[in-house]
Amino acid sequence: MQGKTISCFIDESGDFGPYDHRTPNYYVAMVLHDQADDISNDIQVMEQRAAENGYADHTFHVGPMIRRESVYQFDDRATRKHIFNILYYFPVRLPIRYFCVNVPKTRNDNVVTLTARISRAISREITAHRDYWEACERIIVYYDNGQTELTRIITSVFNALFSNVEMRKVRPNDYKLFQVADLICTLEMIGEKERHNGMSKSELDFFGSARAFKKDYYKKIADKRLQ
Numbered sequence: 342m343q344g345k346t347i348s349c350f351i352d353e354s355g356d357f358g359p360y361d362h363r364t365p366n367y368y369v370a371m372v373l374h375d376q377a378d379d380i381s382n383d384i385q386v387m388e389q390r391a392a393e394n395g396y397a398d399h400t401f402h403v404g405p406m407i408r409r410e411s412v413y414q415f416d417d418r419a420t421r422k423h424i425f426n427i428l429y430y431f432p433v434r435l436p437i438r439y440f441c442v443n444v445p446k447t448r449n450d451n452v453v454t455l456t457a458r459i460s461r462a463i464s465r466e467i468t469a470h471r472d473y474w475e476a477c478e479r480i481i482v483y484y485d486n487g488q489t490e491l492t493r494i495i496t497s498v499f500n501a502l503f504s505n506v507e508m509r510k511v512r513p514n515d516y517k518l519f520q521v522a523d524l525i526c527t528l529e530m531i532g533e534k535e536r537h538n539g540m541s542k543s544e545l546d547f548f549g550s551a552r553a554f555k556k557d558y559y560k561k562i563a564d565k566r567l568q
Contacts, residue, residue, distance in 0.1 A: 344478025346376040350511070352522035353491055354404075354530050357455055360448045366533060367459060368516050369491065370441040370526040371568065372518050378436045387431045401428045403527040407547045415435040418547065425547075429558065430513045432521045437520075438473075438567040439527040440466050449564060452490060460494050466501060470567050474503070483511040483519060524560060532559045 355367035374380070391399050405411040408419050412563060413421050442462040448456060474480070482499055486492045499506045513519050534540045535551045548554035 345476055346479040346481065347474075347477045348374045348376055348518065349403045349480060349496060350374070350516060350522045351482065351491075352519065352526050353358045354526045355446070355486060356394060357452050357488065358409075358491045360446050361449060365446055366530070367446060367455065368441055368526050368530055369459065369463060370522045370529060372432070372522045372525060373438045373440075374518055380435055383431060383435060385515065387427060390427045391393045391424070394427070396419075396424060398514075401520045403524050407527070410542045418537070422547065423470060428520065428524055429562070431517065432524070432565060433561050435523070437518070437565060439525050440470075440567045441525060442466055443529065444458070456490055456494060459491070460498055463494065463498050464502065467498070473567060476539055478505060481505045482506060482508050482537075484508075484518060485519070486510050486512055491498070528559055528562050535559070 348371040351369065353367070353369045355364055361566055380451070388398075391397065401424070402411065403425065406413050406425055409416070409418075409421065413424075414493050438502075442459070444455070444459050444462050480503055480526070482495060484492060484495055496508055499508070513523070531540060531554060534544070535555055538551070540548075540551050540554070544554070545551065548558065
């Protein structure tokens with residue numbers, strides 16, 4: 342029987358600059374989709390709903406949506422929450438999986454040390470689910486090459502672990518699952534804040550409360566984690 346072809350969409354939150362207490366962690370989310378699972382109708386429905394709400398051909402950006410920035414600056418909370426839900430319930434209904442590494446930064450970090458720790462974290466997460474990856478005949482990795490350091494890490498780690506991997510540069514507006522990776526990265530970051538009572542004012546206002554975020558949003562998306 343022919344093996345699976347897995348698409349892996351990658352997004353990150355954080356940077357390789359000096360430690361900043363406001364952004365103390367570096368996150369890398371990877372959304373995994375078996376290409377045998379047709380999601381074209383789900384994409385069509387999602388795009389139609391976005392268009393009906395004034396966001397035709399829209400590239401979702403969750404952070405600015407929560408903070409009321411960029412194209413969302415004139416939308417009230419109810420409108421932004423509605424647009425958010427259009428994106429959020431898209432992956433909840435899909436047969437996808439994801440994992441997200443969370444690497445704490447330190448004041449002693451530089452590009453070399455942070456690169457090494459992110460590389461090890463991604464490698465550990467992949468090898469912890471070896472059976473999943475070994476069932477794949479082909480792995481296609483999509484990243485927008487947004488950060489040079491992460492591009493190098495992804496290329497190095499995947500090519501070291503697999504001989505059946507193909508790297509592709511992606512434009513975020515071309516793939517809804519890349520936008521899902523942005524969603525998951527943001528929710529995992531907020532989830533870490535919630536565990537340490539550190540959600541921002543804009544996050545608390547958007548979700549209503551830390552409890553509502555965890556109960557109504559985080560738990561549902563966490564069910565999609567690769568087990």
